[in-house]
Amino acid sequence: VIDADPFLLNFLAEAALRRRDYSRAVSLRNQAVTASGDRDSTYRLALAGTLRRRAQSEPGSSGADLRTALGYAEAAVAERRRWNGPSAEALGEVLDILTAASDTTAVITAALPESLAGTALEAEAATAGVARRGAHAALVSRDRQAYDTFMQFLPDGPYRRELQAQDDEDGKTAQRDSGE
Numbered sequence: 001v002i003d004a005d006p007f008l009l010n011f012l013a014e015a016a017l018r019r020r021d022y023s024r025a026v027s028l029r030n031q032a033v034t035a036s037g038d039r040d041s042t043y044r045l046a047l048a049g050t051l052r053r054r055a056q057s058e059p060g061s062s063g064a065d066l067r068t069a070l071g072y073a074e075a076a077v078a079e080r081r082r083w084n085g086p087s088a089e090a091l092g093e094v095l096d097i098l099t100a101a102s103d104t105t106a107v108i109t110a111a112l113p114e115s116l117a118g119t120a121l122e123a124e125a126a127t128a129g130v131a132r133r134g135a136h137a138a139l140v141s142r143d144r145q146a147y148d149t150f151m152q153f154l155p156d157g158p159y160r161r162e163l164q165a166q167d168d169e170d171g172k173t174a175q176r177d178s179g180e
Contacts, residue, residue, distance in 0.1 A: 022054035
């Protein structure tokens with residue numbers, strides 16, 4: 001009965017995560033995905049996040065886990081877009097996985113709206129979670145145009161102020177390095 005109930009399997013996976021038993025959590029989330037079939041993006045998204053967390057905690061398996069996680073997260077984004085669901089949350093997981101893989105160029109492309117040569121829907125790009133992740137990647141990549149775009153979408157608050165402080169510090173560092 002447990003193997004057929006994705007809700008219960010997901011609950012057990014959460015308990016495993018609290019114990020930092022990432023391999024057990026991944027196994028249980030895999031079972032939840034299988035039990036739910038293709039009809040529920042929630043379990044695929046949860047599995048993607050668990051794989052990302054395992055990759056970040058156990059570096060030896062990071063490449064394979066991150067690739068697998070990206071596949072699940074992208075599938076969740078596609079499914080939610082298909083029925084106009086909460087795709088920005090799923091896209092946030094995609095961006096977190098790409099960030100964990102140190103692929104800031106891919107983060108920027110995935111977070112920018114389609115109208116600016118990105119792949120995000122306009123509504124997704126305008127959410128604080130997507131804009132924050134995109135702005136951070138743009139700042140790290142020193143992509144000023146993308147950074148300015150993301151900052152337009154990011155509301156005032158702690159994330160915006162933190163990014164602005166990092167940007168100010170980077171500017172001061174660049175001035176010192178150039179001898180100005």
